Amino acid sequence: MKRFTVLFVLMLAFMVVLSMHEAYGDSKKSGEAAGKKMETKVQEDASSLSGKVVETMDSGGYTYVNLQKNGKSTWVAVPQMKVTVGQQMSFAPGMVMNDFKSTSLNRTFDAIVFSTGAAGQDSHMAVQKPSEAKQAEPKKVKVEKASGPNAYTVAELHQKSSSLDKKNVVVKGQVVKVSQGIMGKNWIHLQDGSGDSTKGTNDIIATTQDAPSVGDVVTAKGTLYKDKDFGSGYKYAVIIEEASVKK
Numbered sequence: 001m002k003r004f005t006v007l008f009v010l011m012l013a014f015m016v017v018l019s020m021h022e023a024y025g026d027s028k029k030s031g032e033a034a035g036k037k038m039e040t041k042v043q044e045d046a047s048s049l050s051g052k053v054v055e056t057m058d059s060g061g062y063t064y065v066n067l068q069k070n071g072k073s074t075w076v077a078v079p080q081m082k083v084t085v086g087q088q089m090s091f092a093p094g095m096v097m098n099d100f101k102s103t104s105l106n107r108t109f110d111a112i113v114f115s116t117g118a119a120g121q122d123s124h125m126a127v128q129k130p131s132e133a134k135q136a137e138p139k140k141v142k143v144e145k146a147s148g149p150n151a152y153t154v155a156e157l158h159q160k161s162s163s164l165d166k167k168n169v170v171v172k173g174q175v176v177k178v179s180q181g182i183m184g185k186n187w188i189h190l191q192d193g194s195g196d197s198t199k200g201t202n203d204i205i206a207t208t209q210d211a212p213s214v215g216d217v218v219t220a221k222g223t224l225y226k227d228k229d230f231g232s233g234y235k236y237a238v239i240i241e242e243a244s245v246k247k
Helices: 001-037 152-158
Strands: 041-042 048-059 062-069 072-079 088-090 093-101 109-113 168-184 185-191 205-207 218-231 234-246
Touching: 041 109, 062 088, 152 168, 152 234, 168 205, 185 218
Parallel strands: 072 109, 205 234
Antiparallel strands: 041 093, 048 062, 048 088, 062 072, 093 109, 168 185, 168 218, 185 205, 218 234
16 A cells, blocks of 8 residues: 555646646747747738828839838838828738848838738739749840859859859859839849759849849859748749849
8 A cells, every 4th residue: 555655646646747847838839939039930910911001102113101000000012003191901921021121222121921912912913022033035044153252153052052042143144034123122033054953953042232234244242052942932943042133
């Protein structure tokens, strides 16, 4: 009987300690999650993107709209469209960006939702994704490799993307596609004649504030990212971010 009692007490003590450990672990995880600030996320509550337009402006190919509903203001950016103060508007859900700085407006938004357009509008027509940009007529491209440190061909950027992830790179190529003013950036496609078109390793995308034209031969310097996911369908195996693009 005594042996049974001792075993019972030990088992009870173990269960108490285990439950306390799990409770502590859960609270620690919750605290850590709360302490992490997400820079981008997909906005899911469509109802929060409706309300009365109290402020609006056009800049950089976008229309910025301040919606007010139930005393709460929400900033939304959509491809440029006609919006009037006082209108009741609803927009499609999009990607939320925190602490977003608009260089064209010289203004930082605490949070802003990049939407494809007004609710019910054909999103394919409302926003042009980088992969849908206008491009030059297909022709053979041949551009010499850039010189100096951190210089790579387009094919090498794809081949060495794992080791080059989050590192500065330089690439020289011809601009074959351009999309302007998407998420506050210009998106350009570069090719230099290297790589395999059937595998997509002949083309590299760079985001930039510069605005080269299709056909320009340029040198892009920026940070390479592997498997970059911006949300809302913007996902790339290899991309160069915040690039300086010069002819």
